[in-house]
Amino acid sequence: MNDDDIxxxxxxxxxxxLDQLDQLLVELEENPTSRERLASIFRTIHTLKGxxxxxxxxxxxxxxxxxxxxxxxxxxxxxxxxxxxxxxLLAMVDTIRHLLRAIEATGQEDDRDPSELVARLTALxxxxxxxxxxxxxxxxxxxxxxIAPAPKAPSxxxxxxxxxxxxxxxxxxxxxxxxxxxxxxPAAHPGKEESEEASETKRGAADSSIRVDVQLxxxxxxxxGELVLARNQVLxxxxxxxxxxxxxxxxxxxxxxxxxxxxxxxxxxxxxGSIWNKYPRVIRDLSAQCGKQIRLEMEGAxxxxxxxxxxxIKDPLTHVVRNSADxxxxxxxxxxxxxxPSYGTLRLRAFHEGGKVNIEISDDGGGIDVDRVREKxxxxxxxxxxRAAAMSERELxxxxxxxxxxxxxxxxxxxxxxxxxxxxxxxxxxxxxTIDLSSRRGQGTTLRIRIPLTLxxxxxxxxxxxxxxxxIPQVNLLELVRLExxxxxxxxxxxxxxxxxxxxxxxxxxxxxRDVLGLxxxxxxxxxxxxxxxxxxxxxxxxxxxxxxxxxxxxPLGKELKGLGVYAGATIMGDGHIALILDVLxxxxxxxxxxxxxxxxxxxxxxxxxxxxxxxxxxxxxRAPSGDRSAIPLDAVARLEELRSDTIExxxxxxxxxYRGELLPIIRLPGDTGNDPEVLHVVVCAHQSQLVGMVVGQxxxxxxxxxxxxxxxxxxxxxxxxxVQGKVTSILDVPTIVQSADxxxxxLRPVADVQPGxxxxxxxxxx
Amino acid sequence: xxxxxxxxxxLDRYLFGVDVRQVQEVLxxxxxxxxxxxxxxxxxxxxxxxxxxxxxxxRERLDLPRRxxxxxxxxxxxxxxxxxxxxxxxxxxxxxxxxxxxxxxPPHTLRGPAAEVVRWVVQRPGALLCVxxxxxxxGAVGE
Numbered sequence: 001m002n003d004d005d006i007x008x009x010x011x012x013x014x015x016x017x018l019d020q021l022d023q024l025l026v027e028l029e030e031n032p033t034s035r036e037r038l039a040s041i042f043r044t045i046h047t048l049k050g051x052x053x054x055x056x057x058x059x060x061x062x063x064x065x066x067x068x069x070x071x072x073x074x075x076x077x078x079x080x081x082x083x084x085x086x087x088x089l090l091a092m093v094d095t096i097r098h099l100l101r102a103i104e105a106t107g108q109e110d111d112r113d114p115s116e117l118v119a120r121l122t123a124l125x126x127x128x129x130x131x132x133x134x135x136x137x138x139x140x141x142x143x144x145x146x147i148a149p150a151p152k153a154p155s156x157x158x159x160x161x162x163x164x165x166x167x168x169x170x171x172x173x174x175x176x177x178x179x180x181x182x183x184x185x186p187a188a189h190p191g192k193e194e195s196e197e198a199s200e201t202k203r204g205a206a207d208s209s210i211r212v213d214v215q216l217x218x219x220x221x222x223x224x225g226e227l228v229l230a231r232n233q234v235l236x237x238x239x240x241x242x243x244x245x246x247x248x249x250x251x252x253x254x255x256x257x258x259x260x261x262x263x264x265x266x267x268x269x270x271x272x273g274s275i276w277n278k279y280p281r282v283i284r285d286l287s288a289q290c291g292k293q294i295r296l297e298m299e300g301a302x303x304x305x306x307x308x309x310x311x312x313i314k315d316p317l318t319h320v321v322r323n324s325a326d327x328x329x330x331x332x333x334x335x336x337x338x339x340x341p342s343y344g345t346l347r348l349r350a351f352h353e354g355g356k357v358n359i360e361i362s363d364d365g366g367g368i369d370v371d372r373v374r375e376k377x378x379x380x381x382x383x384x385x386x387r388a389a390a391m392s393e394r395e396l397x398x399x400x401x402x403x404x405x406x407x408x409x410x411x412x413x414x415x416x417x418x419x420x421x422x423x424x425x426x427x428x429x430x431x432x433x434t435i436d437l438s439s440r441r442g443q444g445t446t447l448r449i450r451i452p453l454t455l456x457x458x459x460x461x462x463x464x465x466x467x468x469x470x471x472i473p474q475v476n477l478l479e480l481v482r483l484e485x486x487x488x489x490x491x492x493x494x495x496x497x498x499x500x501x502x503x504x505x506x507x508x509x510x511x512x513x514r515d516v517l518g519l520x521x522x523x524x525x526x527x528x529x530x531x532x533x534x535x536x537x538x539x540x541x542x543x544x545x546x547x548x549x550x551x552x553x554x555x556p557l558g559k560e561l562k563g564l565g566v567y568a569g570a571t572i573m574g575d576g577h578i579a580l581i582l583d584v585l586x587x588x589x590x591x592x593x594x595x596x597x598x599x600x601x602x603x604x605x606x607x608x609x610x611x612x613x614x615x616x617x618x619x620x621x622x623r624a625p626s627g628d629r630s631a632i633p634l635d636a637v638a639r640l641e642e643l644r645s646d647t648i649e650x651x652x653x654x655x656x657x658x659y660r661g662e663l664l665p666i667i668r669l670p671g672d673t674g675n676d677p678e679v680l681h682v683v684v685c686a687h688q689s690q691l692v693g694m695v696v697g698q699x700x701x702x703x704x705x706x707x708x709x710x711x712x713x714x715x716x717x718x719x720x721x722x723x724v725q726g727k728v729t730s731i732l733d734v735p736t737i738v739q740s741a742d743x744x745x746x747x748l749r750p751v752a753d754v755q756p757g758x759x760x761x762x763x764x765x766x767x
Numbered sequence: 768x769x770x771x772x773x774x775x776x777x778l779d780r781y782l783f784g785v786d787v788r789q790v791q792e793v794l795x796x797x798x799x800x801x802x803x804x805x806x807x808x809x810x811x812x813x814x815x816x817x818x819x820x821x822x823x824x825x826r827e828r829l830d831l832p833r834r835x836x837x838x839x840x841x842x843x844x845x846x847x848x849x850x851x852x853x854x855x856x857x858x859x860x861x862x863x864x865x866x867x868x869x870x871x872x873p874p875h876t877l878r879g880p881a882a883e884v885v886r887w888v889v890q891r892p893g894a895l896l897c898v899x900x901x902x903x904x905x906g907a908v909g910e
Binding site: 222223225226229468517518519555556557558559560561564566567570572576577578579580 | 814
């Protein structure tokens with residue numbers, strides 16, 4: 001190891017330790033007698049002093065030296081940790097960090113004079129001791145030990161901030177105390193013994209892990225991706241061979257490769273706590289600056305994420321946390337007057353759910369003032385007065401995600417530096433995440449971020465254009481629509497040169513992938529539309545062909561191609577060919593879709609996102625011919641069709657329609673008089689292997705919401721009723737409806753080709 | 768006097784060279800995936816044992832006439848900080864040893880893309896060897 005390596009090692013280790021120090025000091029302030037935390041801080045500074053002396057960084061050594069003096073007196077109970085001392089120690093940490101950066105950049109300490117800080121620390125060290133140096137420490141340390149673990153608990157519990165490390169090092173002491181048959185007779189130097197115990201546990205933790213270069217991990221990840229491809233090829237060949245040894249070996253290869261892949265993926269995972277551990281300090285400084293009292297709670301700091309994702313959410317998350325502290329939580333006097341505790345609580349929570357990571361940032365502050373949001377949105381011209389008046393409270397809160405929106409009354413240096421919530425949102429969406437905000441006036445705000453676990457391997461839809469394949473990340477995918485012949489002509493409209501698709505009564509702008517990529521246009525009798533979500537609006541991407549969804553390994557593009565903006569990377573397909581991964585946002589931007597009407601649809605899509613994220617059901621709402629407002633689960637719907645009433649034919653008692661070369665039984669809902677209008681709205685439902693057409697009066701909407709059933713009286717085709725969009729709605733039972741159709745005369749149609757969700761997305765056919 | 772080894776290759780009727788230490792490997796024609804909208808000198812992407820490598824057509828860079836359709840260009844794969852890049856050349860030549868003292872500045876009358884790309888000229892029997900600045904060779908025209 002040469003000198004440079006030693007310095008580098010020293011820097012890496014010191015940075016890590018300093019991050020811990022911030023957290024420990026803030027925790028200490030609330031729990032000033034925690035001997036074990038003091039001891040840990042002391043050790044860190046002591047090590048730093050030693051190493052910097054050895055490496056001849058004298059300024060660093062001088063600061064660490066006086067810091068160590070102060071800390072040793074604090075540790076031994078000769079001095080009490082108060083606000084000025086905490087401030088001085090934090091200032092010391094900052095100065096050390098500053099010096100380390102200078103060393104990192106130039107290899108030298110910079111010439112900033114530390115003597116002022118040294119004097120300050122010295123003065124605080126020499127201040128009057130709080131009590132007689134010998135007598136004081138004994139009772140303080142004896143007390144907790146004599147009552148065994150119980151009193152230890154509060155020192156752990158109060159914030160649940162304590163990182164895993166703290167738990168580990170405290171536990172043995174507590175257990176030791178519990179097992180001690182003579183708790184009233186502690187060892188002669190309890191403090192010393194405790195610190196030795198703690199240091200042993202720490203060493204144990206350090207021994208079980210090693211530092212690995214991130215580049216090496218990335219390389220391993222690449223190689224594993226390559227191995228997976230080779231494995232796939234081997235498996236393809238061996239399935240045709242009869243040799244049992246080769247069969248068994250290739251199966252083994254298969255298993256080992258899969259496990260290896262999982263293992264390597266795990267090495268790239270880091271706990272979210274590695275970002276969070278900066279927040280206690282951030283919040284402490286903020287509260288001091290704004291004159292607020294804020295308690296930070298963290299839960300799930302050990303939730304793991306791919307490091308590339310962690311990197312991407314670091315800034316947005318910090319911004320949101322600062323925002324909550326600065327704008328969300330009120331000053332103590334305001335809080336008291338509202339009957340809340342004077343300290344505000346900021347809660348961070350992370351957990352895994354459904355293959356995604358959820359991060360919640362909630363505060364018990366004032367919530368978002370929707371009246372002010374409304375006012376501001378109107379002043380800024382983001383919404384019209386009429387529209388704003390019609391918006392729900394929930395819709396209004398979503399407005400803060402619009403670019404150029406900031407409700408902070410005064411721009412402070414804490415937040416509101418032009419980095420708005422729109423940037424936070426864009427950053428989260430760039431990595432395939434979603435963001436949702438809920439706020440209750442006077443009670444606080446909760447922001448939920450949902451992000452994928454990893455960016456390295458993502459599910460994607462593979463499409464073709466002009467002979468090449470392209471992958472579209474599934475997170476952007478809403479549905480697939482295929483139009484043929486007449487339908488293609490009818491559903492596609494030309495609106496002043498822009499092609500649009502009429503999809504369930506909504507106009508969906510269409511973009512041809514070939515046009516966007518500057519490839520030769522293609523005219524065919526059928527149209528494949530991939531409906532995508534870009535930023536805040538949906539659009540249809542017309543492609544030549546849609547093949548399949550696959551898990552793809554995302555590989556970066558060279559720097560010459562990153563700037564193009566339409567590709568998010570590339571991937572290698574099973575046959576060794578390369579497919580470019582489309583950046584959906586970039587495609588939309590290039591096609592000029594994103595900016596227009598951005599404000600208009602933001603609210604709707606944000607709402608939709610929020611709803612999708614909770615446990616909800618998607619319903620197709622329609623008017624039954626009887627006028628009854630009804631709904632069925634969208635899962636059961638294969639297609640929506642408009643049929644001319646004269647196409648309905650009779651076969652015995654049954655009504656059928658010739659539909660795509662087959663016979664489709666037609667079902668009448670109760671109360672249908674049979675007085676058909678010229679065009680019938682038909683919901684084609686799939687149940688098991690049967691397709692039936694259900695005649696309805698009018699399609700109203702597709703909604704997503706939690707269902708609370710009323711009157712669970714199951715009568716005929718009804719499951720019950722529920723309030724959907726504020727209106728009483730009958731929920732119909734599709735299996736009963738399908739079974740009630742006498743289909744004896746009708747050849748059963750396989751529904752594999754129309755099964756909704758076959759690609760993991762809702763497949764629909766435009767009417 | 769120090770000498771350097773040059774990996775040589777031809778483009779049209781010209782002889783070029785790059786420092787052999789930059790060269791990772793030389794590959795015959797590879798299947799290529801085109802990148803729509805990319806600058807014209809980017810011929811496509813190749814799959815180099817799972818690594819995605821951008822291939823640059825040096826004929827395009829140097830404004831030389833296009834290769835005929837059936838030509839099988841050779842990939843000279845160079846190491847770079849952010850991975851590897853491939854240079855598409857007509858044919859690969861020998862690795863030659865060049866005395867550093869023989870490196871000459873290209874004549875200042877050299878114009879056009881060649882002036883951006885050629886860093887040194889070496890007089891060899893039978894031909895002039897143009898030593899290429901690889902960073903510029905893969906950069907956009909005028910950069």
